[in-house]
Amino acid sequence: MQTSNIVVGLDIGTTKVCVVVAEKDEVGKLNILGHGRSVSEGLQRATVVNINKTVNAIRAAVADAERESSIRIKGVNVGISGAHVHCINSNSEISVNQSGVVNSSDIKRFLEKAKTNIRYLDIDHEIIHVIPQEFIVDDQEGVLDPIGMAGTTMRGSAYIVVGMKTKIRNIKQCVEKAGLSVNDMTFEPVASGLAVMKESERKSGVVIIDIGGGTTEVAIYIDGAIRFSEVIKVAANDVTHDVAFGVKALYEVAEDLKIKHGCAYIRDRSQDEEILIQGIEGRPQKSFLKSSLTLIIEARMMEIFELIRDSIKRSGYYEYLNAGAIITGGGSLIPGTDALSTEVLGLDVRTGYPEGISGGIKHSINNPMYATVMGLVAHSFEDRTEQHDFDAVGPRTERDAAAVGDGADEQTKNQSGKKIVDRLKDWWERL
The missing domain is CATH 3.30.420.40 (ATPase, nucleotide binding domain)
Structure with a gap:
């Protein structure tokens, strides 16, 4: 090997x-x-x-x-x-090298110029990525990969991620x-x-929603390039804490309940039943209805998707998401999440696997x-x-x-x- x-x-x-x-x-x-x-x-x-x-x-x-x-x-x-971590849009313009054909060195100079053009980077932050959004070679717009194109000037915008x-x-x-x-x-x-x-989704317009334990991450791709991203400080751990509070149980017990019996959409719960819950520190077991557990989970998951919806609409790209949304991350595994997200976001949704x-x-x-x-x-x-x-x-x-x-x-x-x-890739x- x-x-x-x-x-x-x-x-x-x-x-x-x-x-x-x-x-x-x-x-x-x-x-x-x-x-x-x-x-x-x-x-x-x-x-x-x-x-x-x-x-x-x-x-x-x-x-x-x-x-x-x-x-x-x-x-x-x-x-x-x-x-x-936050992102800054930056414009850039350079002259193409003497050969008149765009090469990789021109791309690097373009992105370096985009870095120097940003106005809001203070000494407490550093650049993580510089990602091109689009190029304009002379009067040809909407170019995603300009290498090999003939021209005298190249301008466009870049998406700069800083932390x-x-x-x-x-x-x-x-x-x-x-x-x-x-x-x-x-x-x-x-x-x-x-x-x-998938490449077709990237080009059509799609929002990626990664529901992790501590944060929910949003990234929007339009016409093959990333256009917007945001990190939301509400995620799957908050669901577990709500369950622990609602059923008066240890966090570990609440997490187990969420995984084994949880559902994020009350309409997906066809029948009800009781769940036995382990008591804290030797206290007796108690029972809890699955429907009540679902209501707790649904309330927090609905808040998460409402925050996501607000984020997407603030971006200005909501109407361009022809491919809808992809939800992924451990928090997407709660049954009913796809149905709830479809209802709240008003988009076609699928669950994303690697x-x-x-x-x-x-x-x-x-x-x-x-x-x-x-x-x-x-x-x-x-x-x-x-x-x-x-x-x-x-x-x-x-x-x-x-x-x-x-x-x-x-x-x-x-x-x-x-x-x-700290180099451009x-x-x-x-x-």
Whole structure:
């Protein structure tokens, strides 16, 4: 096995940490070699609040992925999200090189100019991505990939993703303390879209909705390019807290109730029945109607989709979503979510599963909760194709003491970036 053809995605979420090791087959499909997942307790709303707990969760997930793939993981493409991340539209215009034919150097100069044109980037923030939206070569409008076109000037707009330096640095520190290097960072709403979107949907106009544990992420694609994104601070954990409050149960019991008996749409509940609920700290069991549980879940899920609807309408692109919406992430798995979202959003909705997977342990990650990490893997492959190989994996050996560190506490045992890349990637330039 040639390890130079292997990449690793790392999704550090509010409720879970996911790792996927993958390679590409001869037709460009993803072959999954290994995956790992662990409980995440060190983040709130996609922001690190406890370094040690986050490091332990990363180590546990990485260890599982290494065992399953028989590969030592060295570098990862890690996702970044949270309310601190925001996006800026920036215009740019340059003269085409002396040959009169647009090349990759022109694209880079165009995007560098877009970076220097933004007015709202202060010293507390840094740029994560610069993503072109469209190009105009001389008088030819609506160009998505101008390379090879003849012209004298090139103008257009770019979508610049920025985040708070301290919060990005905390993610980087967690990855490095876990003995890994950060090969790249990707805005998670973009990664989720890359994993679940079909090309026809990207061109027709679609909104990607990723309902995670701590945040809900929205990304809108029109005419093949991202046009709008937002991170909403209400998500699946809030549903669980509502259930815990409503039935007077522990959080873990409420989460189990949500998974086993939950429904997000009362009209999908054809018949009612009683559920026995475990009492807290030796207290007796009690019963609860499924219909009451559904009403609790539906109320919070309806709020989430109302916030999403408001976000889409603020963007100004609501009327252009010909392909409707794709809902993904662990929060999309609650039965009835698709029906409720269709009613609230007023759009055609489908549930998004990772696309473009050919083999390996495909069944293990064929789940919306793996959409983000699979998008991170796909992005890494595009980076390798367009730029150069990252140092992602190496021969399977025992991780040295410096990599593991002396701080691996009991939580890690029981549970089973290197400078942030600040260079433009051709793949993102052509997205």
